[in-house]
Amino acid sequence: MSRERRWGSGTPKSVKGVLDIGTSKVACLIASVADASESGGAPASPRMRILGVGHQRAEGIKGGVVIDLDRAEQAVRAAVAQAERMAGVELTEVHLAVSCGRLKSHNFAARAEIAGGVVREADLGRMLDAGRTFAEQGGRSLVDMNEVALRIDGVPGARDPRGLAAREIAIDLHAVTADEAPLRNLLMVVGRCYLEVASLVAAPYASALAVTSEDERRLGVTAIDIGAGATSFAMFAEDRFVHAGAAPLGGAQITFDIARSLHTPLAEAERIKALYGTVIGAPSDERDVFSYPAAGEEDAVMHQRTRAELVDVIRPRVKAIVDHIRERLEACELSALAGRALVLTGGTSEMTGLADFAAAELGRPVRVARPQVVSGLPPAVSSSAFSTVVGLLLAETQARTGRWIYQGRDPQSESYLKRVGSWLREGF
Structure with missing residues (x-):
């Protein structure tokens, strides 16, 4: 893709672009949003339709943090270009999810x-x-x-x-x-793609919006997103976002544990995890055998392990993630306000047995959720792995319940004062 981008009159106001730069993938959605007056609906429920979808394997990102600007830039450019081609529009700005910088x-x-x-x-x-x-x-x-x-x-x-x-x-x-340096690097990647950041959105908040209902948020709920490189959570009480956190623990560590234990390439370990991975064993696991190649072997020799042996590799890492979640929730003074309900999402959350294991370990009701249905969203991007990017659209199109979006500019500037006024109009 050309490094130079030449824009026309800019992105139409009715079109929103959102971007989630994660450890395993970069996802971009473009949607058309009708005003409440146009759609005939309530202000909190605008009509929204997906126009374009783009997602690429992430490069230059580790644990949600940019470690290689050039590789990260190319991945973002590819995802955005894919969404633009499908939508037939060119983006000049995006709403960006933030999960880096020790939230x-x-x-x-x-x-x-x-x-x-x-x-x-x-x-x-x-x-x-x-x-x-x-x-x-x-x-x-x-x-x-x-x-x-x-x-x-x-x-x-x-x-x-x-x-x-x-x-x-x-x-x-x-x-x-967030820590200033990781956030600045994330913004730098987006800027190098000739995109302005219209707003920042805490990734745990976006993910939670996509997988919880208004009733759940009003009664109290905690949404936990277990991604490839990080696990994050957002707490809600009385329909208010009251707490969030993130840690660099996720499915990528499970994949690495499998690769190291079986001495197989990471790509093969990811395949094994997807096909055979489970947290809770069954009697038949001792007889359920899978084959895999070893790393570095030139001969096409296939090795074998049982699913029971795989469970023994996966469970300790999953327990470490769940234990960390418990520690973070117990350390939060507002945890009681958010009630006992837990909602799991993120790509790793769909692993067989993880929800039951988490419920048993945490002693709380747990359900696994995918993002809510949005018109035009292809089935391929309707899994839990895309909760954050779908939630970004919801965060930027639904009425913001007392939410003020800060864009990192001079607080004395006219644009800052306009932003404050906008928050006051939308938030109260």
Whole structure:
């Protein structure tokens, strides 16, 4: 693909492009989105149709972190070009999922005295600016921020405080931040593809939107995405995004364990995992034999192992991942608010027996979910492995419940003030 891209008038406003750069794949979706007035639906339910899909094997990415700019760039270019050809449009900007940079949640309150006695948009903008500054302490970069609760003169319950008489307003905020350098490298890859980043979205949030219902999020739920290079989670309580986290543990480690134990190439280990991998053994596993080649052997000699032996390789790594999830959930003070329900997604979540194993280990109800149906989405990209990229579209087209998208620009700039105003209009 040519390194130079020449754009016409830019991407139509009704067209959205989203991009998920993961460890095992790069996925891009292009969709047309009709306004509520055009579709006749509620503002929270715009009509959306997939126009283009592109996905390529990821290169230059490890554990969700860019380690080779050139290889990562080529993979992104290929995925975007594939989606553009199918959609018949050229993207100039994308909404980008972020899973790198040791994602961390921060929960805090911002308060402001109301000088004029009536809450103005500027009062709320001032608190959000203070929240951004607080979240970015210690060299962190803000990825996502949303309102959790709002109080007027100490009384909770207000949804849109603008125009209300008040002496003081307080907002409980939840922010997701990332280490600056990994995030900058991710943005650099996208920029080298001549694409602007319209917004950043925390990958755990996007994935959760795709696989949980509004009722689940209102009652409390934790969505866990077990991908190839990372496992992330997002907690919801009373329909608010309250906590997120990620760790560099995933299906790629399981594949490596198989390759090392059987002394077989990684590609063959991935095939074995997909065809025979399971976490919970069965009596027939001792008789279920599979064949594979050994790494480095020139002769076409096939070796054999039983499925029971494969379970012994896979289970310890899966247990380590589940144990890490338990530790992270137990360490979170907001875990009780999110209830006991767990939803698993991500490519690794579809491994046979993983959900039952996780439910037994965690002592909580667990279900495996694929992304919700979107018009025009091909069956090939409807698996759990594509939850994040589908959730990105939902995050950017549905009404954002108290969510403010930070784009990393100068907070004093006009564009920043416009963004704050947009969040206030959509969030309350």
